[in-house]
Amino acid sequence: MKKLPEHFIFGGASAAYQAEGATKEGGKGPVAWDEFLEKQGRFLADPASDFYHKYPEDLELCSMFGINGIRISIAWSRIFPQGRGEVNRKGVEYYHDLLKEAKKRNIKVFVTLHHFDTPKALFDQGDFLNRDTIDAFVAYAQFCFEEFPEVEYWTTFNEIYPIATNQYLLGIFPPGIKYDLTKVIACLHNMMVAHAKVVNLFKESGFHGEIGVVHSLETKYPASNSPEDMHAAFLDDALSIRFLLDATYKGRYSKETLEALDEICQANDAVYDFPEADLLELEKAKDRNDYLGINHYQSHFVKAYNGENAIHHNGTGDKGTGSYKVKGIGERIYKEGLERTDWDWIIYPEGLYDLLLRIKKDYPNYKAIYITENGMGYKDEFKDGIIMDKPRIDYIKKYMSALADAIEAGVNVKGYFLWSLMDVFSWSNGYNKRYGLFFVDFETQKRYPKESAYWYKQLAETKTLL
């Protein structure tokens, strides 16, 4: 039996583009995803979970099931349809209404400013590879801080590393570019600078509330004890974890990070440039983050690899079809004996424990941590309104238990947001990869609590893991 802290948040996470639907309603401006998905022809982000209209019902479900926190994101192009300039008041009012409804129910709301959905007008000019986007993002953030004083918790970005790599390494996010490490590093760096600028603005202007960033941090382990595999894990870790935590909490890139970058760049004919003024911005922001949001679903086991780039993303749920080999870094392998989901995500709760302890040790100025996403993509079976999702309960239980151990070991974790509150649209997988506590019939938009929702309710009420 393990206990979670008295004032812990038992939350549910969502994101605008994955939940709202209504992509062409209420004056919303386009995002690159609209066209990208249309061209791909597999699935669209409409109607998703129709959260644009159904949010009162979803918040009611939160109240009924003991969920005392939610993560939402603001769709930048609902506020500024062209990314900057003219404001769409309808979009602004929608978020005021949503926040009011949550407040009425005493549900804490964590609001992300950017969850993969840069307005198309800015995206087409290079997204965050174009430094003008940094300024547009800062202006959008300032507008939101002034407009929404009712928000207590702000998050600048959701998952800078997956944005950079899915856009420019795997090519599964628009603009669909593969194996371009120069772009990956520039995107990572520019977004970290944008984060730092927004944090500095927030603190220097004395805005109300707390501010942080959400990083996807998936622990890397060497596939064996060989020095080659250990080095591959070091390189993979440096690009995906150390780079971001250094920029967030050290205000500079450490010697280890830069050595790894140089090696990766050499193998890939890539280059980077970090102007001095950017580093000053990072340095100024490093102790100003009120919290770190961690999205963590899996761990990776990395083996040395000397071949060409070869990645296959398993976006269909056909177990065993995923592969990940990156030149100058390594190969992520499936380790015999470990559980994995149908999408080849390795279930390894120790990875969360190790990650949290490492942050406490290496980045002691972190202040507070929230697990902002964790959960299990699963092909739920719907039988007469009943959804028995025991594998999901087992997954959450194991990860929560690792989390409780980390808290016991002195890591300041203040809340957990399950991905996802209700079933939502998944960027590269569509609608059969479900994560929600509440099953959504995407035809009728009716919600049905799954077995996991009842389990989660009991957990939130007792704060006890049995």
Ligand code: BGP
């Ligand atoms: C994170 C994203 C979410 C969500 C989740 C599950 O990377 O922040 O938006 O999609 O992963 O991922 P997927 O939908 O690919 O299974």
